[in-house]
Amino acid sequence: MYATGLMDQENINAREPVLDTVDRVSELCFGLFMALTFVGAVSAVTAGEGAGRKMFYTALGCNLAWGLADAVMFLVRTLTNRGRRLTLALTMRHELDAAAGVRALREALPRWITPLITDTELELIRARLSAIPDLPRRPRFLRADIIGAVAIFLIVVSSTFPVALPFVVFSDVPTALIVSRVLTIAILFGSGVALGRHSGFGGWKAGFAMAALGVMLTMAIIALGG
Template structure:
């Protein structure tokens, strides 16, 4: 139930969970690949490569900032929802069923089906017994650190697929190397998500690489 019990003082074991880390890395990677994939092997010179590098980095700097800010917005919104629930349950006071119904509605359908009335009552009792509940949600240092991590992941993901163009004189070889690195990073991202979800890393890695390739093709088709 996330931050239900202590919405403001909850601590993170990690700055970002695996899903957030991989999602931001893949997002930045796809943005970078959309630029490197547009480089013409036949026509690209050093000036075109430089322009592509600057454009890819600038794009991911901008979107990294946007993603970081939106991460903070999502965090404080979710925390505010939890605080609102706590106040509502406490306001229900002795009305046990009303308090339990509020908690049950806040759960996902899957979790709700697994929680008994006794467990709902245990949660309700703990909420009612809490000495204090914040009046409004607030962000803390760990949230800002997580937002910084989001920004850095999007930006850092630019370099592995762009650097081959800066380090290799042969544009065709640089393009092939860039694509290979991109596919490897997509595979590793999918592998990590698959292991995290518990349904197999290799299959998830292959699917992520295929999905990423299709998304880059779609981005180019749409003029991105």
């Protein structure tokens, strides 16, 4: 719960566990779609000797850049959210009006959980927040944040290989395209299964839904000349 995450100084600088199932699957799918789009676009204009390697390096370069940007934005988002929590804790410390503090806490809660917490419970949280002896002066990065950013970068970059590597392995571009798309859809199916099990929606249904999304995206790329 967001509010209970503010109970002590250590948790002011805390974040969610590094890359949960949704994070990992989302980054993998982003990388797959990005590589698939670039491979489709480049295959439409690339021909001749070395075409496969050109597509591979183009897709890899794209995902290197995307992975770096995504990792940096992850750090920005993490520090921003931590700064909001610290600001809220400092507000609780300096707000003399208990009712105003409770309102500030309620406004900071996710909308879905607000009706489940009474003002009396929020007052207990406000009192504990205001009693924290030493709050950090500013939000700071933790080692886990850097690990998370590196993991995001590696996931996005690694997603290039099942999509683009067939163009290096197979000299025939149409064959490489088929293998690339089959691998992509298979990975999307596995990603959907993981998301479905994590969310409780049912692994197989989510897997087929994600695979269908991959098929539709592939068809769109083919229609556009990929």
